[in-house]
Amino acid sequence: RHHVLSLSDFTNAEYNTVLQTAASFMEVLSRRTKKVPTLQGQVVANLFFEPSTRTRSSFELAAKRLSADTLNFASATSSITKGETILDTAKTYLAMGTDIMVIRHKEAGVPQAIAAEMDRLGVRVNVLNAGDGQHEHPSQGLLDLFTICTLLDADSPQIELLKDKKIAIVGDIVHSRVARSNIWSFTASGAHVHLAGPPTLLPKLFANYGEDQPGKLFLHWELEPALQDADFVMTLRLQKERMTAHLLPSLREYHQMYGITHSRLELCKPEVKILHPGPVNRGVEISSEVMDDPKFSLIQNQVSSGVAIRMALLYLIGSGKS
Ligand code: CP
The missing domain is CATH 3.40.50.1370 (Aspartate/ornithine carbamoyltransferase)
Structure with missing residues (x-):
């Protein structure tokens, strides 16, 4: 699986792979150092066009625990306010060397549209849906x-x-x-x-x-x-x-x-x-x-689980690229 946009087509084998991987990261998170070098050199960009506390922070922490570099974008303080489009924003982050884009937007379908554009460009960027409108999370x-x-x-x-x-x-x-x-x-x-x-x-x-x-x-x-x-x-x-x-x-x-x-x-x-x-x-x-x-x-368990699950997702779609 290249992108994670919806659970509608997840198989039970895929669910179990994510669950087991997250369980192993829970064990990593219980250690004193809490960090693994798995995504060293990769760039994870959190592109949040809608407010978030736990999803954005836990994706950022998950990326850091996997030793990736992180970029955080919030539309209210970005060039979106000057009229830049969503796709041009995504391409700007692509040009900076982003490997994984984590996207939240108030409209359903935005992460899918960015994933389709990345595929059309033939680049190896993974897209994770961090919540699109009323569609999925x-x-x-x-x-x-x-x-x-x-x-x-x-x-x-x-x-x-x-x-x-x-x-x-x-x-x-x-x-x-x-x-x-x-x-x-x-x-x-x-x-x-x-x-x-x-x-x-x-x-x-x-x-x-x-x-x-x-x-x-x-x-x-x-x-x-x-x-x-x-x-x-x-x-x-x-x-x-x-x-x-x-x-x-x-x-x-x-x-x-x-x-x-x-x-x-x-x-x-x-x-x-x-x-x-x-x-x-x-x-x-x-x-x-x-x-x-x-x-x-x-x-509170849900919030803690969120870090391990997001580590698992970043690891499963992002590993093998470095
Ligand atoms: N559950 C959830 O998506 O929370 P945030 O909006 O704070 O990310």
Whole structure:
């Protein structure tokens, strides 16, 4: 695989290669030195045309842990503000010797367009999608999978560990690229995935979605059937920046109907774990008490897993070039 743009075409063998590689990097990260020389001499450019805290910083840290040189771009402080196009920006970074471009944009399809341009130019640049509009966020989908699988088997995380588990994904699904990547990987594992949220924030058309996937996908307008006996609950932020005003519910009403609280968790399996890709709006999609409760919350584990997963992705697509 040359680029990582989507999880829709990932095979279970590929998932397991990423999971096992990330597990070995978790071991590297537990050492005192935390660094390997694998990508020495390579250049990783983080091209972020939309804000980010954890994805940008963890890709940068992952590249540094692999001994690559890093370039960080944020559109607000770049020549995009003077009218330079996205493709010209990418070609500028290519001319500086970039080997791997990590791209985030508010429009779906931008990383794909840059990857196609790099392929058309015949250059050996790898493109990683760090979140494109409402489409996908593959590295987040992989780190969520890794977080769950390492909880089930830290020594040998494999996608098959999720078979027949019940996973609820709750909230603003329709605007969530994370949910779309989660749905591909979780249903590929054979898990039963239950989407729950207000009707205006659920996808309308799910016919044939992943019909070849081993797992099953269910839609609920109410929270309770999704939470009942769930093994894992993924909560999602209301993405106000992608909503027209009439879609935005009252935050208090939303929390009353769909917020994850300790009392609602009583519907789930006793050992249920809660995930959230971040950033979190405390007291809206999840109560502060649940978010900070180490008995349930895997949110900090997700962030830590993100560094190992991004090291694995950079290593798997970037090694062999130096
Ligand atoms: N989960 C996620 O993509 O977070 P950031 O927007 O902070 O990168």
